Amino acid sequence: MDVGKIGKPFGLKGEAVIHYYADDPDRFRPGKDVFAVSADGHRKLTVATARRVSKKYVVRFDGFERIEDIKPWVNRTLQVRACDLPQLAGDAAYHFELIGLRVHAADGLFLGVLEEVIETPGNDVYCVRAEGRELLIPAIRDAIDKVDVEAGTMVLKDMEGLIDP
Numbered sequence: 001m002d003v004g005k006i007g008k009p010f011g012l013k014g015e016a017v018i019h020y021y022a023d024d025p026d027r028f029r030p031g032k033d034v035f036a037v038s039a040d041g042h043r044k045l046t047v048a049t050a051r052r053v054s055k056k057y058v059v060r061f062d063g064f065e066r067i068e069d070i071k072p073w074v075n076r077t078l079q080v081r082a083c084d085l086p087q088l089a090g091d092a093a094y095h096f097e098l099i100g101l102r103v104h105a106a107d108g109l110f111l112g113v114l115e116e117v118i119e120t121p122g123n124d125v126y127c128v129r130a131e132g133r134e135l136l137i138p139a140i141r142d143a144i145d146k147v148d149v150e151a152g153t154m155v156l157k158d159m160e161g162l163i164d165p
Contacts, residue, residue: 001085001096003027003034004078007056009071014064015049016074018057024086028057033084037077045078095124097149103128103137106145106158111135114154126154135163 004027007017018028026032028050035042045061064070085094095117103111103126112130117139124139137143143162146155156162 001080001082001094002077003080004057006036006070006073006076006078008074009067010058012067013060014066014069015058015060016070017053018059018078020055020057027080028059034078034080036073037079042079091147093147093149098126098147098154101147101149101152101154103135103154103156105156105163111156111163137162 002021003024004018004020007019009015010017020028027034028047030047030049032047034045034047036045047059048062048064049060050057061070082094082096088094098114098117101114103114105111110130112128112133112135114126115129116127118125118127118136126137126139128135128137137156143157143159144154145157146153148154
């Protein structure tokens with residue numbers, strides 16, 4: 001799962017600004033591992049030092065002592081393994097767990113596959129596609145009846161205008 005991106009170098013001692021877009025505030029605590037994505041695959045990076053600066057982190061990884069060490073890694077996506085993610089409370093699910101769910105109407109009619117989660121300021125929106133049709137479903141309790149990640153299904157509530165305007 002993507003948790004951030006390595007930004008520009010910060011100073012001369014191998015640090016970089018990390019653009020962080022994950023929920024776990026401890027993700028960049030010293031000793032934690034992340035994986036930098038490259039054309040050759042993934043490289044495990046261990047956080048040596050980290051500090052919060054505004055809405056970003058300034059991080060130095062083990063083995064990165066000079067600006068020349070971090071420069072080749074600028075703009076690389078940082079990921080963590082799904083098994084390293086914190087457990088979510090209640091019925092919450094990570095976006096990557098929702099992608100691919102088969103979506104059904106309240107009456108059981110298959111509507112399509114959830115292919116994208118669009119983040120908006122008010123609430124997320126699920127983009128469901130099938131046979132050239134696209135439905136945008138608000139990720140709110142009034143619209144969603146049941147999500148079963150294990151079974152790979154989502155059932156919508158019978159809400160006027162949700163499926164057919």
